[in-house]
Structure formats: structure tokens, C-alpha cells
Amino acid sequence: xxxxxxxxxxxxxxxxxxxxxxxxxxxxxxxxxxxxxxxxxxxxxxxxxxxxxxxxxxxxxxxxxxxxxxxxxxxxxxxxxxxxxxxxxxxxxxxxxxxxxxxxxxxxxxxxxxxxxxxxxxxxxxxxxxxxxxxxxxxxxxxxxxxxxxxxxxxxxxxxxxxxxxxxxxxxxxxxxxxxxxxxxxxxxxxxxxxxxxxxxxxxxxxxxxxxxxxxxxxxxxxxxxxxxxxxxxxxxxxxxxxxxxxxxxxxxxxxxxxxxxxxxxxxxxxxxxxxxxxxxxxxxxxxxxx
Amino acid sequence: xxxxxxxxxxxxxxxxxxxxxxxxxxxxxxxxxxxxxxxxxxxxxxxxxxxxxxxxxxxxxxxxxxxxxxxxxxxxxxxxxxxxxxxxxxxxxxxxxxxxxxxxxxxxxxxxxxxxxxxxxxxxxxxxxxxxxxxxxxxxxxxxxxxxxxxxxxxxxxxxxxxxxxxxxxxxxxxxxxxxxxxxxxxxxxxxxxxxxxxxxxxxxxxxxxxxxxxxxxxxxxxxxxx
Numbered sequence: 267x268x269x270x271x272x273x274x275x276x277x278x279x280x281x282x283x284x285x286x287x288x289x290x291x292x293x294x295x296x297x298x299x300x301x302x303x304x305x306x307x308x309x310x311x312x313x314x315x316x317x318x319x320x321x322x323x324x325x326x327x328x329x330x331x332x333x334x335x336x337x338x339x340x341x342x343x344x345x346x347x348x349x350x351x352x353x354x355x356x357x358x359x360x361x362x363x364x365x366x367x368x369x370x371x372x373x374x375x376x377x378x379x380x381x382x383x384x385x386x387x388x389x390x391x392x393x394x395x396x397x398x399x400x401x402x403x404x405x406x407x408x409x410x411x412x413x414x415x416x417x418x419x420x421x422x423x424x425x426x427x428x429x430x431x432x433x434x435x436x437x438x439x440x441x442x443x444x445x446x447x448x449x450x451x452x453x454x455x456x457x458x459x460x461x462x463x464x465x466x467x468x469x470x471x472x473x474x475x476x477x478x479x480x481x482x483x484x485x486x487x488x489x490x491x492x493x494x495x496x497x498x499x500x501x502x503x504x505x506x507x508x509x510x511x512x513x514x515x516x517x518x519x520x521x522x523x524x525x526x527x528x529x530x531x532x533x534x535x536x537x538x539x540x541x542x543x544x545x546x547x548x549x550x551x552x553x554x555x556x557x
Numbered sequence: 558x559x560x561x562x563x564x565x566x567x568x569x570x571x572x573x574x575x576x577x578x579x580x581x582x583x584x585x586x587x588x589x590x591x592x593x594x595x596x597x598x599x600x601x602x603x604x605x606x607x608x609x610x611x612x613x614x615x616x617x618x619x620x621x622x623x624x625x626x627x628x629x630x631x632x633x634x635x636x637x638x639x640x641x642x643x644x645x646x647x648x649x650x651x652x653x654x655x656x657x658x659x660x661x662x663x664x665x666x667x668x669x670x671x672x673x674x675x676x677x678x679x680x681x682x683x684x685x686x687x688x689x690x691x692x693x694x695x696x697x698x699x700x701x702x703x704x705x706x707x708x709x710x711x712x713x714x715x716x717x718x719x720x721x722x723x724x725x726x727x728x729x730x731x732x733x734x735x736x737x738x739x740x741x742x743x744x745x746x747x748x749x750x751x752x753x754x755x756x757x758x759x760x761x762x763x764x765x766x767x768x769x770x771x772x773x774x775x776x777x778x779x780x781x782x783x784x
Contacts, residue, residue, distance in 0.1 A: 426670065
């Protein structure tokens with residue numbers, strides 16, 4: 267790679283242009299133009315937007331990651347483009363370029379910058395996971411590390427996956443089970459996600475909640491919706507023939523509307539609720555195998 | 558040697574031809590797979606119109622009895638000429654009352670999720686079992702369900718007595734064999750394709766009862782094409 271030697275120390279020896287300085291200048295221009303575009307033009311359009319504390323957190327992380335990644339990608343592109351344009355062999359003769367030589371300053375700088383970035387992002391991500399979003403909408407297993415205070419009285423909702431349908435149980439409302447997910451706005455929701463057969467993945471897209479549904483496993487995820495409206499529920503784990511149809515629409519409603527809805531479902535499904543197994547974090551339905 | 562403008566050295570020709578041959582073969586296999594996937598879709602069967610109501614007549618059989626999978630459980634549908642067809646794709650008109658008559662010849666397996674033992678989304682929230690209306694079923698007595706999740710329709714189908722003297726062994730099953738008759742009605746929405754399926758783990762011999770006919774189009778699931 268002739269560029270390494272040419273850019274070493276910024277070039278400039280024996281009439282050679284200062285390639286390193288040129289590349290840095292080009293990169294600086296690219297970064298100054300593109301980074302604000304990412305933050306203020308592209309950023310607002312990056313999902314999953316701001317329908318919940320969790321989705322807002324994910325949205326912010328996506329914007330931060332993209333903003334940090336763009337200068338790095340920009341450096342690679344600029345260096346690549348500059349090398350193609352400037353160091354291209356223009357003659358018919360095929361000859362080797364100048365031999366590679368080590369450049370400790372560049373190597374140390376690269377290592378230091380990437381180390382700081384990776385460790386900084388790891389810290390940022392960990393703080394985010396343990397912070398106000400309480401797991402950022404991801405499944406935390408049966409014993410969550412990050413959970414809202416008990417004083418907030420999270421509403422428990424069980425999410426049950428099976429080939430190929432999502433159903434939802436509300437233990438606070440007599441253990442009633444429904445085919446539609448309805449949650450109150452501005453209240454902590456404690457999802458308990460499980461499966462009756464194979465592995466599924468519960469994904470409330472616009473709310474930023476995604477948790478694997480594993481048979482025999484209680485996967486807890488938290489949500490605090492901040493806006494009312496509908497959202498999509500999908501399976502995010504390839505689970506068989508009709509995986510693509512394992513979807514539905516949920517609703518975030520006001521607390522009073524939620525209470526009315528839940529009581530109405532209790533009455534509507536009273537006949538079948540008595541035939542449901544007692545509420546449990548996991549189920550082992552029979553028959554496991556027929557024939 | 559030039560190939561598509563790329564110079565190939567003489568000593569590399571054999572290798573290039575080999576690579577090109579493998580690429581062509583792989584492409585042909587992919588095309589064949591896609592073609593096979595597309596043509597195995599069973600034909601659509603249109604509902605019979607009578608007095609402004611669309612009628613679908615179906616039966617569930619414990620074993621299909623014919624190739625390619627004689628041991629598999631399956632749905633069948635009756636066409637307008639009264640012949641039973643092995644298809645699970647049904648065409649019904651939009652915004653129309655559809656009455657489904659279902660002859661159920663299989664024994665009970667039981668629901669994995671008892672929630673599906675309640676009749677939902679039908680006219681009056683009920684179905685008719687051997688002439689008597691019902692709205693819920695003992696989850697352990699379900700043999701199959703006819704469920705259209707996108708339309709909120711679900712009807713549990715009770716199984717026949719496991720000790721019946723004249724069980725059906727091969728499709729199509731005659732009504733002289735032991736069976737239950739379930740009828741229900743629903744109103745179709747606007748045009749669209751809506752997936753339906755059985756939610757009982759009824760695939761004998763498969764993991765969780767959900768392999769084979771439960772994972773193959775044309776047996777225990779299909780589409781309702783509202784046209």
C-alpha cells in the first residue's frame with residue numbers, strides 16, 4: 267500500500283504532496299457536512315421513534331451510534347477514494363509499489379481512538395440498559411437486573427406465543443386471556459413472555475419492546491408507553507410455516523379506557539377463563555406429542 | 558480468450574468453464590426450487606352461492622389415505638359439483654354472509670391453549686354442533702379448530718368418540734362414518750387474503766403435534782381469499 271508510506275508524517279518529502287494532510291482535510295469537510303445532516307435531517311426519521319420510554323431510548327442510541335459511525339466510515343471512504351485517485355498506476359507497466367513501513371503514531375492513534383469509542387459506547391449502553399428505560403425494552407430473563415420501583419405498581423401482562431398466534435393474559439383482571447394486546451399509557455408494564463411450543467420472539471415494534479418467547483421460560487421485559495395509538499405486534503423469530511402471519515395490532519389507551527376494556531374482556535371471556543390453567547409464569551401444556 | 562470482455566489466460570480456461578458450470582447448475586437448482594414452491598400451492602375452491610349466502614362445505618379426516626402422505630390429518634373441501642377436493646384455499650365474496658358446514662371425522666386431541674375452546678367471531682358468537690348451539694367446548698375434547706386470526710374467527714371442533722364402531726380411515730369420508738357436524742356463519746370483510754389454520758396439535762407423530770400437515774400448505778391451514 268503506497269499510501270502508508272506516502273501519508274506517513276503527512277508526506278511532503280522531496281516534492282511529494284502532503285497526502286496525509288490532504289486526506290485529513292477531505293475527511294474533516296466530509297464530517298462537518300454529513301454529521302449535522304445525520305443528527306438533524308436523518309436522525310428524526312430513524313425508528314423506533316418516541317412512542318415509549320424504551321423506544322425513545324433506542325431511537326437516541328441509534329442516532330448516537332450512526333453519528334459516531336459516520337466519521338469512521340467517512341475516513342475509510344475518503345482514504346479509499348483518495349488512494350484510487352492519487353496512487354493509481356497510470357502506465358501499462360505492472361510494477362510493485364513502494365514497500366510498506368510501520369507508522370507507530372498512526373497505529374497508536376487508531377488503537378486509542380477505537381478503544382475509547384468501544385469502551386465509551388459499552389459504558390453508554392450499559393448505563394442506558396440500567397437507566398430509566400429499565401432494560402431498553404429487551405427481555406431480561408426471569409430475574410431482571412433493571413426494573414421500575416415497586417411503588418410504581420407495574421401492570422403485569424403475560425405474552426403467550428404459539429404457532430402461530432399471540433395471546434395475552436392479565437393476571438390483575440382474573441387471569442383473562444385475549445387475542446389483542448391493550449396497555450394503558452404512562453404506566454409501567456411488566457411483560458412476562460413465554461411460549462407453548464417453539465421459540466418465538468415478541469416484538470411490539472413501535473413501542474421498542476422485543477423479548478424471546480421460549481417454552482418453559484419466563485422472559486421479563488418492561489414498557490412505559492408515552493403516547494396513545496395503535497402499534498404492531500409481530501414474531502421476530504422464524505417459527506414455522508405461518509411465521510409471517512403471526513402478527514396483530516395492539517393499542518395504547520388512556521388508563522380509564524384500559525380499565526373499561528379489561529373489565530369488558532373479563533365479562534366476555536368469563537366462560538372460557540374458568541377453563542384456562544391457573545395463571546403461571548410458564549406452562550407445560552399436554553399433549554406434548556400425539557400418536 | 559475473451560469472455561464478456563474479460564481476458565482469460567489459456568491455462569485458466571478449464572477452471573473458468575468449471576466455475577461457470579457450477580454457477581449455472583446452482584442457479585438452475587434455485588430456479589427449480591422456486592418453481593416447485595410456487596406450483597405446489599393447492600387450487601382455490603370457490604364457495605357455492607345460494608340465496609345470497611356463500612356456502613363452504615368442509616371435512617376433516619384423521620388420515621388422508623392417499624399419496625403423498627396417506628397418514629396425515631387433513632381438511633378437504635367440496636366443490637360446486639359435489640366432489641371433495643384436497644385444498645385449503647377457499648374463495649368467498651366480500652361483505653357476504655358465509656355459512657360453513659363442517660363434517661368432523663377425527664377423534665379429540667385437546668387444545669394446547671384452552672383460550673381457543675371458545676367460539677369467536679361468528680354470527681351470534683355461537684356455532685351449531687349436531688343441531689345444538691354451543692359457544693365453548695371442553696378444551697380436552699377439541700379435535701381441530703377452524704381459526705382465522707386476522708378476522709377474529711375461531712371455532713373449536715369436537716372430536717368423535719374414540720371407540721366409535723365405524724371410524725373413517727381414508728378421505729373423502731362418507732357421512733355414514735362416525736362424525737360430528739358443525740355449522741357456523743360469519744360475514745366477510747373487504748377484499749384480501751386471510752390466513753386460517755387449525756390450532757390443535759393434531760399432527761400425529763410429530764414434535765409438539767405441529768409438524769408435517771401443520772407445516773405444509775394444503776392440509777391443516779390455508780387461505781381465505783375474499784374477492
